[in-house]
Amino acid sequence: MLIKTLFAGFGGQGVMSMGLSLAEAAMLEGKNVTYLPAYGAEVRGGTANCTVAVSDDEIASPVASSPEFVIAMNQPSAVKFQHHIQSGGLFFLNSSLVEADIIRGDIEIVRVPANKVAEDLGSPKSANMIMLGAFIKKSGLVELQSVIESLKRILSTKKKLIEINEKALNAGYNLF
Amino acid sequence: MKKVYAHPKSLKRAVFHYCPGCGHSIAHRLICEVIDEMGLQDKTVGIPPPGCSVFAYHYFDVDMAECAHGRGAAVATGIKRACPDIVVFTYQGDGDLAAIGTAETIHAANRGENTTTVFINNAVYGMTGGQMAPTTLRGMKTTTTPYGRDHVIEGHPIKMSEMLAPLEGVAYIERVAVNSPANIRKAKKAITKAFQMQLDKRGFSMVEILSPCPTNWKMTPIQAWKWVDDEMSKIFPLGVYKDVTEQKSAD
Amino acid sequence: MPKVLMDGNSAIGEAAIRAGCQCYFGYPITPQNELIEYMATHLSRRKGCVFVQAESELAAINMVYGASVVGARAMTSSSSPGISLKQEGISYLAACELPAVIVNMSRGGPGLGSIAAAQSDYFQATRGGGHGDYRTIVLAPSSVQELADLTIRAFDLADKYKIPVIILGDGVLGQMMEPVEFKQEAPAVLPVREGSLRGAKGRPSKIIKTFTSNPAELEEINWSLFRRYGLIKKQETTFETFMIDDAKLVVVAFGIAARIAKGAIRNVRAEGLKVGLLRPITLWPFPDEAVKEVVKNVNHFLVFEMNMGQMLEDVQLSLEGKGEVSFYGRPGGVIPTPSEVSRVISRLYYQKGLK
Numbered sequence: 156m157l158i159k160t161l162f163a164g165f166g167g168q169g170v171m172s173m174g175l176s177l178a179e180a181a182m183l184e185g186k187n188v189t190y191l192p193a194y195g196a197e198v199r200g201g202t203a204n205c206t207v208a209v210s211d212d213e214i215a216s217p218v219a220s221s222p223e224f225v226i227a228m229n230q231p232s233a234v235k236f237q238h239h240i241q242s243g244g245l246f247f248l249n250s251s252l253v254e255a256d257i258i259r260g261d262i263e264i265v266r267v268p269a270n271k272v273a274e275d276l277g278s279p280k281s282a283n284m285i286m287l288g289a290f291i292k293k294s295g296l297v298e299l300q301s302v303i304e305s306l307k308r309i310l311s312t313k314k315k316l317i318e319i320n321e322k323a324l325n326a327g328y329n330l331f
Numbered sequence: 332m333k334k335v336y337a338h339p340k341s342l343k344r345a346v347f348h349y350c351p352g353c354g355h356s357i358a359h360r361l362i363c364e365v366i367d368e369m370g371l372q373d374k375t376v377g378i379p380p381p382g383c384s385v386f387a388y389h390y391f392d393v394d395m396a397e398c399a400h401g402r403g404a405a406v407a408t409g410i411k412r413a414c415p416d417i418v419v420f421t422y423q424g425d426g427d428l429a430a431i432g433t434a435e436t437i438h439a440a441n442r443g444e445n446t447t448t449v450f451i452n453n454a455v456y457g458m459t460g461g462q463m464a465p466t467t468l469r470g471m472k473t474t475t476t477p478y479g480r481d482h483v484i485e486g487h488p489i490k491m492s493e494m495l496a497p498l499e500g501v502a503y504i505e506r507v508a509v510n511s512p513a514n515i516r517k518a519k520k521a522i523t524k525a526f527q528m529q530l531d532k533r534g535f536s537m538v539e540i541l542s543p544c545p546t547n548w549k550m551t552p553i554q555a556w557k558w559v560d561d562e563m564s565k566i567f568p569l570g571v572y573k574d575v576t577e578q579k580s581a582d
Numbered sequence: 583m584p585k586v587l588m589d590g591n592s593a594i595g596e597a598a599i600r601a602g603c604q605c606y607f608g609y610p611i612t613p614q615n616e617l618i619e620y621m622a623t624h625l626s627r628r629k630g631c632v633f634v635q636a637e638s639e640l641a642a643i644n645m646v647y648g649a650s651v652v653g654a655r656a657m658t659s660s661s662s663p664g665i666s667l668k669q670e671g672i673s674y675l676a677a678c679e680l681p682a683v684i685v686n687m688s689r690g691g692p693g694l695g696s697i698a699a700a701q702s703d704y705f706q707a708t709r710g711g712g713h714g715d716y717r718t719i720v721l722a723p724s725s726v727q728e729l730a731d732l733t734i735r736a737f738d739l740a741d742k743y744k745i746p747v748i749i750l751g752d753g754v755l756g757q758m759m760e761p762v763e764f765k766q767e768a769p770a771v772l773p774v775r776e777g778s779l780r781g782a783k784g785r786p787s788k789i790i791k792t793f794t795s796n797p798a799e800l801e802e803i804n805w806s807l808f809r810r811y812g813l814i815k816k817q818e819t820t821f822e823t824f825m826i827d828d829a830k831l832v833v834v835a836f837g838i839a840a841r842i843a844k845g846a847i848r849n850v851r852a853e854g855l856k857v858g859l860l861r862p863i864t865l866w867p868f869p870d871e872a873v874k875e876v877v878k879n880v881n882h883f884l885v886f887e888m889n890m891g892q893m894l895e896d897v898q899l900s901l902e903g904k905g906e907v908s909f910y911g912r913p914g915g916v917i918p919t920p921s922e923v924s925r926v927i928s929r930l931y932y933q934k935g936l937k
């Protein structure tokens with residue numbers, strides 16, 4: 156099965172590292188995976204997004220025109236990408252920052268107060284990992300343990316950061 | 332009997348194709364003498380340009396690699412970086428170095444590439460038949476400035492030595508001429524010094540040679556030699572423009 | 583070595599280092615910046631290796647020329663507009679029989695175009711690209727793993743045949759990350775090509791040159807180049823086929839488009855349409871024999887490219903009038919989806935009465 160996930164938000168919200176962690180985790184599970192960042196002029200003006208495709212088969216295109224899952228970390232992304240989601244897909248909204256009314260009835264909306272939970276945890280910068288944790292739980296795309304492993308690989312020597320991120324991941328995972 | 336002159340070892344025994352009175356042949360011989368005296372024949376790679384000297388590899392008995400018009404400094408960079416033990420020199424005309432290859436030259440000089448450039452300034456494009464070069468003097472007639480170079484339209488003669496000298500990567504720049512025995516002796520000294528800078532890893536070195544082109548100047552060799560003194564060196568004054576070994580160290 | 587997640591540009595850089603690339607010269611342009619940055623970070627720190635950010639693509643390719651003169655493995659990379667500037671140097675490399683690896687992570691054109699992935703530099707790459715009668719080997723990868731593998735092959739081919747080799751990728755291949763495995767370690771001693779110019783120590787001096795005033799001499803040089811090209815064609819033509827055994831329609835596509843086509847073919851196979859894929863991996867030499875082989879059993883071809891129909895001509899030439907060729911192209915940097923291509927395939931399949 157081929158599943159495409161799009162992560163979008165402001166630059167600095169850790170959107171790219173969410174995608175990277177997921178891609179790395181999928182690789183660790185032996186799945187086929189592609190990660191495609193938006194680049195160049197597309198990412199000027201403070202927005203960032205990336206697409207992760209996970210599949211048991213070869214992946215034809217790393218581009219997602221209609222992703223199964225979309226994670227919107229801010230208001231503009233929520234507005235921009237809500238119409239891209241495939242019917243029956245999941246739409247993860249960072250409800251701490253997104254107020255948009257979602258008019259589509261054919262998708263499931265998952266509201267995650269990522270910034271608030273992160274602040275409560277005492278690490279406001281880890282809102283992305285709260286969201287990723289919630290996403291892993293709701294989507295079942297990869298195992299939580301694989302994501303934790305991937306964080307260890309990506310952050311390697313930064314022990315403290317791994318600890319904070321792992322805590323946030325668990326907190327997000329346990330929201331649902 | 333005392334031997335006063337011998338054919339340089341690194342100069343092949345071929346007949347020059349240059350016109351009578353042309354500065355290229357003198358410049359070739361001087362470089363070969365310097366290569367011999369410094370014992371560099373078996374560690375030198377020369378880079379001749381498109382231009383009248385495109386066949387320079389028929390004369391220099393060292394490894395030679397032709398390159399595209401103006402790209403000598405970039406090719407020299409590649410050679411020297413890949414193989415720092417090689418002594419590299421480019422041999423370039425004024426169209427080559429100061430028009431199409433200006434960017435490559437300035438940036439190689441600015442990076443302080445440990446290479447040596449022999450820059451033949453004859454104020455015209457020789458090979459292609461005497462068109463205006465960036466170094467053509469004001470008022471000078473060429474096939475593309477038939478009414479004389481008008482600086483309002485065609486700009487001014489470009490002074491490469493003056494331009495390059497302030498760059499921090501440059502170790503040594505001197506402008507010489509090959510139009511009299513005295514000047515020729517000075518030219519050889521300058522070439523020696525330029526190669527020495529390279530051996531000492533001091534940075535970019537260049538010798539600009541004011542070189543007669545009787546054919547395109549429409550002069551006899553004697554007139555051309557005189558014209559270098561009377562006209563050309565007024566616009567392009569001879570002398571040392573940079574010598575890091577003469578500068579006092581700052582600290 | 584375990585797999586690592588890497589973007590295509592960086593994977594080329596790592597593979598080049600492992601192929602014994604000693605020198606890299608480049609100039610920034612999107613979408614290949616990760617490669618010049620990778621080399622700045624990793625190659626520049628290696629003993630005996632060289633990284634220079636050149637002042638232009640023109641300078642970069644000529645630095646490669648210089649490094650190749652002295653026998654070092656050298657590489658440069660750029661994207662379409664910069665590759666146009668390199669053509670001068672590529673022509674000289676070809677003429678002097680100097681190996682080099684040139685990467686084109688191509689983007690939409692003409693002109694400044696767009697930074698999105700495109701395949702519109704096929705003609706430029708496969709027809710020589712610069713002035714004069716010459717060819718370069720052109721390799722077209724379609725995954726990050728293949729980018730890495732073909733980079734190593736590019737250096738080997740360049741040395742073996744003394745020829746510039748072009749890796750023709752695109753913006754998506756350069757930017758996307760995929761798991762990749764590097765199958766060889768960097769050599770302990772950097773390779774130096776035999777017969778290079780390093781000063782005439784213990785031998786007569788040598789010349790590398792192209793210019794001659796004797797047309798007959800140049801003609802012989804051209805002939806000898808083309809004899810070598812014939813040998814390359816015989817020995818190095820590479821392609822991949824996918825599900826063509828029972829196919830009634832064969833899609834011909836290269837690079838990222840081939841990958842998209844493969845997905846499309848899987849979709850239509852699920853609906854029972856008998857469609858296969860022929861993917862040239864060497865664009866020059868083009869696998870014309872493979873096309874001739876396919877047309878013995880298949881009459882219908884769909885050439886699919888992210889341009890206005892360039893490889894199309896090579897397919898048509900290979901078919902020598904046999905078979906029926908249709909074309910689907912998206913130029914300018916638009917990346918078609920597999921389902922879009924599936925629809926094109928299905929439509930054609932029914933129109934041609936293949937069902």
Ligand SMILES: Cc1ncc(C[n+]2csc(CCOP(=O)(O)OP(=O)(O)O)c2C)c(N)n1
Pocket residue numbers: 381382383384400423424425426427428451453455456457458459464
């Ligand atoms: C790209 C390119 N443009 C033009 C030429 C033609 N060309 C050959 S030599 C030359 C100029 C030669 O003048 P200069 O550099 O002053 O050397 P000289 O012949 O005077 O020694 C030109 C324009 C070329 N070889 N390549």
Ligand code: SF4
Pocket residue numbers: 348349350352353354355383453457458543544545546547
């Ligand atoms: S044309 Fe001028 S530069 Fe060229 S060989 Fe004759 S005199 Fe020398």
